[in-house]
Amino acid sequence: MEFSHFSVMLGECIEALDIKQDGIYVDCTAGGGGHSGEILKRLTSGKLISIDQDDDALATCKDKFKEYGNRSILVKSNFSELDTVLSELGIEKVDGVLMDLGVSSFQLDTPVRGFSYNTEARLDMRMNVQNPFSAYELVNTYSEAELKRIIFNYGEEKFAPLVAKKIVSAREVKPIETTTELADIIKSAIPVAAAKKEAQHPAKRTFQAIRIEVNHELDVISPAIDTAVNRLNEGGRIVIMTFHSLEDRLVKTKFNDYAKGCICPPDFPVCVCGNKAKLKVITKKPVTASNRELELNSRSKSAKLRVAEKV
Ligand SMILES: C[S@@+](CC[C@H](N)C(=O)[O-])C[C@H]1O[C@@H](n2cnc3c(N)ncnc32)[C@H](O)[C@@H]1O
Ligand SMILES: [Zn+2]
Numbered sequence: 001m002e003f004s005h006f007s008v009m010l011g012e013c014i015e016a017l018d019i020k021q022d023g024i025y026v027d028c029t030a031g032g033g034g035h036s037g038e039i040l041k042r043l044t045s046g047k048l049i050s051i052d053q054d055d056d057a058l059a060t061c062k063d064k065f066k067e068y069g070n071r072s073i074l075v076k077s078n079f080s081e082l083d084t085v086l087s088e089l090g091i092e093k094v095d096g097v098l099m100d101l102g103v104s105s106f107q108l109d110t111p112v113r114g115f116s117y118n119t120e121a122r123l124d125m126r127m128n129v130q131n132p133f134s135a136y137e138l139v140n141t142y143s144e145a146e147l148k149r150i151i152f153n154y155g156e157e158k159f160a161p162l163v164a165k166k167i168v169s170a171r172e173v174k175p176i177e178t179t180t181e182l183a184d185i186i187k188s189a190i191p192v193a194a195a196k197k198e199a200q201h202p203a204k205r206t207f208q209a210i211r212i213e214v215n216h217e218l219d220v221i222s223p224a225i226d227t228a229v230n231r232l233n234e235g236g237r238i239v240i241m242t243f244h245s246l247e248d249r250l251v252k253t254k255f256n257d258y259a260k261g262c263i264c265p266p267d268f269p270v271c272v273c274g275n276k277a278k279l280k281v282i283t284k285k286p287v288t289a290s291n292r293e294l295e296l297n298s299r300s301k302s303a304k305l306r307v308a309e310k311v
Pocket of ligand 2: 271
């Protein structure tokens with residue numbers, strides 16, 4: 001199947017990486033290879049390591065990047081394993097790291113992957129289909145309190161208590177097996193007047209929350225930034241695009257911590273920690289998509305791009 005994915009802020013990300021033709025780069029989220037392809041085009045003797053945990057994404061990239069021979073290295077892994085991936089390749093330092101977080105449009109639009117509330121499929125939502133834990137297990141085993149927490153925190157769903165309660169009472173009758181079954185249960189939990197006011201499907205926020213939990217999407221970000229910072233050469237860039245306010249906050253906080261250096265309590269008269277800044281933040285405010293891109297791709301609406309440089 002054709003892996004179609006409209007790469008968000010493609011030009012902005014590539015410019016931010018400030019690519020050197022002989023550098024070593026890592027795309028932690030290869031997906032349909034949009035960003036990876038643009039990096040590869042700019043390399044002569046350099047190399048690109050493209051990581052993804054999704055087999056379909058890697059198969060697409062393999063096909064797309066044949067012409068680049070061993071300049072393109074594809075690795076199936078979670079980017080939380082970045083340190084191991086680089087060690088196994090015998091790579092000490094890199095010149096740039098890119099993360100385009102979240103789900104690809106290919107994953108969302110392929111019914112059997114069970115990400116979408118619009119098409120009937122077994123509940124799944126795993127980016128890595130080798131993982132044993134899917135949306136089916138989550139929806140049918142999490143306690144009401146756990147469901148409420150993730151739906152509220154990751155989905156920013158104000159009716160999370162009602163949704164969690166409905167899920168639990170529905171599964172007492174029989175397990176919730178499909179995407180559309182779950183979407184109908186969620187819809188029935190949201191007050192009609194509130195649902196009517198919205199243009200989007202009432203299940204959208206809850207589906208997002210379940211996907212984030214199934215794939216541990218928030219847990220992997222900070223450790224991966226730590227590895228990237230350690231592995232970057234001086235002047236190397238780390239470029240991260242997020243699609244959720246919690247993701248953006250994690251990136252912003254990490255970048256600011258690394259840019260601060262000194263971690264002494266504010267009332268200390270002189271620095272005793274000796275910590276030095278490791279990053280310079282290039283984007284004081286996150287970069288967002290241009291009006292033209294917003295018109296072409298609604299997914300770019302929530303995108304925020306942050307860039308920092310190793311010092
Ligand atoms: C938004 S898409 C990337 C699209 C890509 N930049 C392009 O231009 O085609 C995100 C991709 O990252 C992968 N992904 C998300 N989190 C990951 C993780 N922790 N480790 C490895 N891959 C991940 C997903 O499987 C998906 O293919
Ligand atoms: Zn200090």
